[in-house]
């Protein structure tokens with residue numbers, strides 16, 4: 424297995440993802456945990472040092488444990504990883520005013536197993552750079568294997584010790600042959616076989632859950648979405664009836680969702696489930712609140728209160744399970760001093776008050792959405808459930824800008840149902856990452872029959888994405904949009920105008936709030 428040492432880059436997990444895609448099992452551990460004892464115990468066949476928002480020139484900036492370079496294991500440093508490796512092994516790193524961010528071309532200047540299949544000496548290769556500092560002198564034993572005007576030490580190698588460094592990010596899709604470079608490192612240089620699969624992940628995750636939980640009881644909140652369902656089924660497979668699930672219907676669910684969850688868990692899996700219909704409580708807590716963060720916090724807080732009540736009813740537990748995914752972790756957590764900021768308070772992360780006094784079980788924390796789906800299939804969840812579009816914890820509450828009411832939630836549910844039905848009919852559901860309607864707090868004038876109407880505007884959103892972190896709007900054809908608009912206006916009272924959102928992420932986010 425491989426070890427990824429994390430220095431806090433926003434894209435560290437993408438390294439893990441690329442490795443998993445090439446069949447290599449790996450774990451990401453923070454730099455300050457990856458010391459000699461840890462590494463001896465873990466026994467990596469390959470070590471990758473991640474990027475970082477820090478600069479090696481800052482006081483107290485993170486360093487790799489010196490043992491990482493003494494373990495006799497191949498090491499690849501990426502961006503900051505290359506810089507700290509150079510700084511620690513006797514090279515020189517410089518803070519340059521000339522920050523390099525975005526696409527760049529590197530030129531291959533020497534043969535190396537790391538660049539096998541990328542090109543011949545003299546060829547150029549497209550890569551993604553994102554750095555302020557750069558290496559100005561490599562440590563003894565290293566030579567340059569690729570260079571660029573902005574990064575003279577774009578790729579370096581010490582073939583004898585099997586130490587490699589790249590200034591660019593091979594883990595992002597903007598480095599088209601980055602995955603090949605990583606594979607050259609793990610398979611070619613480190614000699615790993617690449618025979619790891621999602622079935623193996625499942626077994627390892629089950630073993631880890633058993634080890635963490637022991638004889639303890641675990642409680643899991645189901646949101647109706649794929650993530651919490653997969654987490655619950657996985658945990659149930661690990662510890663059986665030491666798991667109890669709680670499903671809180673917030674009144675902000677999609678059409679038919681509550682019934683579906685209850686049926687799936689009680690009948691299909693026979694997993695103990697406490698289901699509570701709490702729509703009225705959520706709506707009255709949201710009464711008059713129109714600020715998006717306030718809404719998220721209100722829903723999140725009440726959810727925890729209700730959850731706590733239900734957990735007590737269910738007999739209490741030692742652990743709380745959550746279907747937190749990697750993008751949730753990274754968009755909600757700020758690395759100390761780093762550039763990563765809180766964009767939205769995701770209601771499934773970090774909202775758990777210490778008063779519940781439960782430890783967290785988060786078996787999906789390292790995974791991206793499509794990997795969770797693959798795991799769900801591995802666990803035998805029905806395809807219709809696994810393939811479902813993501814749904815945010817705060818539900819329809821953040822798809823109704825302005826104050827939320829039951830009436831608005833009902834209108835939105837009805838319109839959303841028609842929209843999704845039409846998308847399915849068109850065979851587009853699975854190519855779209857997420858599609859939903861948003862009920863705007865704007866009324867406009869229309870005419871139906873001979874009557875003047877003065878009703879709400881509904882916005883339709885549909886995006887494609889790989890992991891939810893970036894997204895493009897979906898290019899529906901106009902006939903389709905026209906058909907959906909007509910059906911919604913004819914069938915849903917309270918909506919007399921439909922618009923389509925053509926914003927990508929960034930600069931937009933997927934949800935409107």
Ligand code: XMP
Pocket residue numbers: 767768769770771813814815816817857891892928931932933934935936
């Ligand atoms: P944004 O709107 O931030 O959404 O571009 C990215 C993805 O995350 C979902 N999302 C959430 N999921 N709890 C969740 O479990 C939340 O609080 C939350 N907010 C947004 C969103 O639907 C999209 O798939």
